[in-house]
Amino acid sequence: MKVIVAEDDPVTQLLISETLKRWDYHVLVAKNGLEVLALLAEHGDVQLFLLDWQMPELDGIELCKKLKTSRGTSCCYIIMLTSKKATENIVQALDSGADDFISKPFSPEELKVRLKVGCRIIETENSLLHQAHHDGLTNTLNHRAIVDVLSQLWSRSVRDKSSLAVLMLDIDYFKRINDSYGHQVGDYALKHFCKLVKQELRPYDSLGRYGGEEFAVCLPSTEADEAMIVAQRIRTCVESHPVEYDGLNFTMTVSIGVSVFSENQQSYKELLLDADRAVYDAKSKGRNAVVFAK
Numbered sequence: 001m002k003v004i005v006a007e008d009d010p011v012t013q014l015l016i017s018e019t020l021k022r023w024d025y026h027v028l029v030a031k032n033g034l035e036v037l038a039l040l041a042e043h044g045d046v047q048l049f050l051l052d053w054q055m056p057e058l059d060g061i062e063l064c065k066k067l068k069t070s071r072g073t074s075c076c077y078i079i080m081l082t083s084k085k086a087t088e089n090i091v092q093a094l095d096s097g098a099d100d101f102i103s104k105p106f107s108p109e110e111l112k113v114r115l116k117v118g119c120r121i122i123e124t125e126n127s128l129l130h131q132a133h134h135d136g137l138t139n140t141l142n143h144r145a146i147v148d149v150l151s152q153l154w155s156r157s158v159r160d161k162s163s164l165a166v167l168m169l170d171i172d173y174f175k176r177i178n179d180s181y182g183h184q185v186g187d188y189a190l191k192h193f194c195k196l197v198k199q200e201l202r203p204y205d206s207l208g209r210y211g212g213e214e215f216a217v218c219l220p221s222t223e224a225d226e227a228m229i230v231a232q233r234i235r236t237c238v239e240s241h242p243v244e245y246d247g248l249n250f251t252m253t254v255s256i257g258v259s260v261f262s263e264n265q266q267s268y269k270e271l272l273l274d275a276d277r278a279v280y281d282a283k284s285k286g287r288n289a290v291v292f293a294k
């Protein structure tokens with residue numbers, strides 16, 4: 001696990017960082033709060049912090065407040081390390097957002113177990129957050145999460161006048177798959193479908209389960225013609241990769257509606273609605289088709 005150690009005394013900094021490396025932590029060091037913020041610009045995934053209270057420029061308490069307010073939903077666990085010992089100091093540290101407090105001089109064994117507690121809490125929170133945002137079957141974003149992503153991207157497009165496309169994907173005759181082969185095979189087919197779609201997307205595109213066998217894809221910085229190409233690629237890929245399960249082999253197809261951001265839209269909901277209408281058109285045109293929203 002990555003950990004940022006902030007300590008202005010070079011000897012103590014070296015002692016702590018070498019000890020943590022021996023315990024298999026990936027250690028990043030800073031000598032004040034500002035350096036921690038600079039490190040985070042490059043290592044935004046760090047969640048564990050060991051902060052000295054008294055540091056020049058930006059001290060541990062002020063840094064705690066900044067980290068807790070700026071990191072949104074991403075979990076971070078802060079251990080405050082200080083020679084202060086009074087109850088009022090502990091209260092102040094925890095009140096400013098620290099999760100734990102160790103008084104110097106401390107025993108390495110105590111530091112080791114407190115770091116372990118931090119890792120345990122970070123892992124639990126990460127797993128809870130993942131469950132809150134993902135669909136349990138397909139491991140794609142769930143309905144609320146994909147709508148949140150779209151709403152944020154839409155606001156960014158309004159602000160920057162940048163392009164944005166949405167694809168609405170609806171698997172064709174999915175009920176027949178369940179009816180013919182059973183629900184378990186239907187579940188497998190949904191997972192297979194999502195794997196195929198994901199391999200056609202860029203790392204910064206988002207796929208989410210909008211409902212049952214309907215999925216939404218957000219394509220930031222994507223114009224209409226590029227979105228149509230991606231949609232056609234997905235359609236072809238699904239059609240040409242049959243579901244293979246326990247001796248079964250059958251082809252699945254998908255109907256896709258495509259819509260793009262325009263400055264006339266009042267909300268991201270219009271973008272979704274347009275894509276939804278286009279899927280409906282694709283279905284009425286015979287399915288296994290891509291339709292651009294008018």
Ligand SMILES: Nc1nc2c(ncn2[C@@H]2O[C@H](COP(=O)(O)OP(=O)(O)OP(=O)(O)O)[C@@H](O)[C@H]2O)c(=O)[nH]1
Nearest residue numbers: 170171172173174175176178183184186187212213
């Ligand atoms: N196995 C499985 N089936 C699901 C799941 N969620 C929804 N479904 C099924 O998906 C089917 C969707 O059926 P319909 O809405 O009639 O659509 P369709 O059969 O795909 O037909 P068209 O969309 O018109 O092409 C229903 O039978 C649902 O029970 C799921 O998580 N697992």
